[in-house]
Amino acid sequence: MTAVVRGTAGAPGLALGRIVRLEGPGGQPRVDVDRSGNPGERLATAQAQVAAHLEDLAAELRAEGKADEAAIFDAQALLASDRALADQAAHIFADERVPLDEAVTRVAGRIAAFLAEVDDAYLQARAADVHAIGRQIAAVLQGISLDVGASVPAGAIVVAADLTPAELMLLRKRRAAGVVTASGSITSHLAILARALGLPALVGIGESWRDIPDGASALLDATGGTLLVDPTPDESGAFQVRVDVARERDRRLAGLTQVAASTADGERIVLWANIGRPEEAALAMQAGAEGIGLFRTEFLFVDRASAPGEDEQYTAYEQTLEAMGDRPVIIRTLDVGADKPLAYLPPLVEANPFLATRGIRFTRRFPELFETQLRALLRAARHGDLRIMLPMVSTPRDLAWAREMLERVTRDLERDAIPHRADLPFGIMLETPAAAVSLDRLAVDRQLAFCSIGSNDLAQYTLAADRTDPALARDYPYDDPSVFRMVRIAVQSARALELELSLCGELAGDPRHAVALVGLGLRKLSMVPAALASVKEALLGVSLADAQRQGEQACTASGQ
C-alpha cells in the first residue's frame, strides 16, 4: 500500500528513487583512534579536523560561484574551532568523567536547547548548526569517518533524522536524488543549501521518518511537500511524466533568464521582481529581473522590541541598491495595520483592521516612523535608482501629507548638511478602488511620478472579500473580472495623464494573467523572482493582438 509522508518544502524539485536510511554513525567506516593522548590535545585535533573539512567544502562552493552558501561553511568552521566549546567540554570531561565525545555532544546539546527557546526564528534555526558541529566533532573523536555518503548509491532518496550542510554536500557528490529529514525548516541552513544546489529536500517530517523502510521505492515531490512510499505502478508512471516535463521545462526556462521580455511581435515588456529582504536582490538579478518593482520594508519593523533606527534602515536600502547597480528599485514605505501589531507602538483596537489604520494611514498616525524611514531612504538614494512608493493611498490628502513630510525631511537633511538626494520619483500603490478611479485627482500638479497596482489588495477591496479567508477566496477569487476591469480603468487614466503604471501582485506572476494584463495595456510587471522566466516564456509566445483579446476576455469571463 502506498504511504504518504508530509513535510515542508525545504528545496523544491521532484525525484524518483529508492530510500536509503542514514541512521547515525552505524553504517559509516571506522578508523582506529588513539584515545590515550591528552584529552585537551585530542579535542583540539578533532576540532581542527572538522574545521579543515568545512573549510574545504567552503572552498568547493566558492569555486562554483556560490559565495553565500560558502559563508555558511566558513561560519561553521569557526564554530568547530570555537574555544568556548573546547573549554566547556573539557570541564564536563573532568568533572563528570564521561567520554570526551559525550562531553562535546552535551555542550552542543545545551547550547542548541538554549537557542531553540529564543524568540527569534533565525536564532532558533541556528540550533541545528550547533548540533551539526557537535555531532561532527563527536564522530571524529569516536573514529567515525565524516564521509557519510559512502554507503549511498547514485539516485537514492536519503532519509535521516537530520543532515548537516556538510553531509548534504557529500550526498550531492554521491549523486543522491533528494533528501528527506525529520527536523529542519525553510530557514535552516540545510534547506538554504539544498535550494542553492538544486537538490530536492523535504524537511520537518517529524517522527514519521522512523516508519520509512530502507530500500523501498519512493516518489519525492519536494515542491508539493510529500513523499510517496511504495507507490503503485500507475502512480510511478504518472510521476515519471511529471519529472520529465519539469526537467524539460527547467532547461527551457534556464535559457530565458537573460533574454529581454517582449511579445512574439516585439512589443517590449519590462519585468521586475518583488522582494522582501536585501539579500533577495541577488536572486532577482539571477532570475533576470530588470529592476525591483516592489521592495517590502516590513522585515525591518516586525518581530522586534524597538523601532529600527535610521542607520540600520539606510544599510538595508543601500545594500539592495548596490546589488541592483543602476537598475530601478522601488521601495515601499512601511505597510502594516492592526493585524500585524508592532510591539513598540501602542496597539490599535479596531473592529476591522483591513478597512482601518493601515499603510499610509498607519504612518500618518505614527509620523515619527515615516520620518525616520524617509530620512534613511533619501540618504540611501545616492547609491542607485531609488524610487519611493506609498501604500494604501486613497485620497489626495494622503498624498499631500506624505509630500509635506518629504519636504520637511529634505529641509532637515539640507540644514544638517547630510548627503542625500531629494529629487526621487515619488509614487503610490494603487490598491483601493478609490485610487483607481481618482488618478487624475492624485496626479494633479505633477505630484506623482508613478503608480503600481497592488493587485492583491485591489482584488480584496474591489470584491470586499477578505483574501485570508479560504472559503471567501474561492468564491471571490483574486482574478475576478471586476479586478481586471479595475486594472483597465487605471490603465486608461494613467495613459491619459502620461503617468508611469506598473503592476505588482500575484496576478503578474501567473503567466496566463500576465498575458491578459499586457493585453489591457500594462508594460511593466513585477512578480516573485521564481515566476519571471515562465511569465517571459508566455509573453514571448503570444502576439500583442492575442494578448489584447485575452485581456478583454479576462474582463468578461464569468465564473472561472
Add this chain to the structure above:
Amino acid sequence: MTTEEPAAAAVLTIGHPAGLHLRPAALFVRTASTFKSRVSIRNLSRDNSPEVDAKSMLGLMQAAVSNGHRVQVQASGEDAAEAVAALERLVEGGFAEPA
C-alpha cells in the same frame, strides 16, 4: 578585571537584518580575535543575558543578539581601546565584508 590593565567599553546597536547571527557573528569574532585584550559582550536588550566571550562564536550565540539590539562591548588588555574601536567600526559600517 584587574585595575592596572587598560580597559575600554562602548554600547553598540546592532544594525544587521539578520542580527548578530552566524555570518555577522563570524566577522565579529574574527575582528575581536585579532586583538590581545580580553573582549566580552553583554546583550542589554535581553533580561539576564550573560556576559560572553566576544572571541567565541558559541559565546556570541548565547547572547542571542537580534536586529536592533544594544550590546555592551568591554575590553581589557594592552590594546583594549583599539579592540573596542575596531568592533565599533564593524558594527557602524553595517558589517560590510572586508574587500
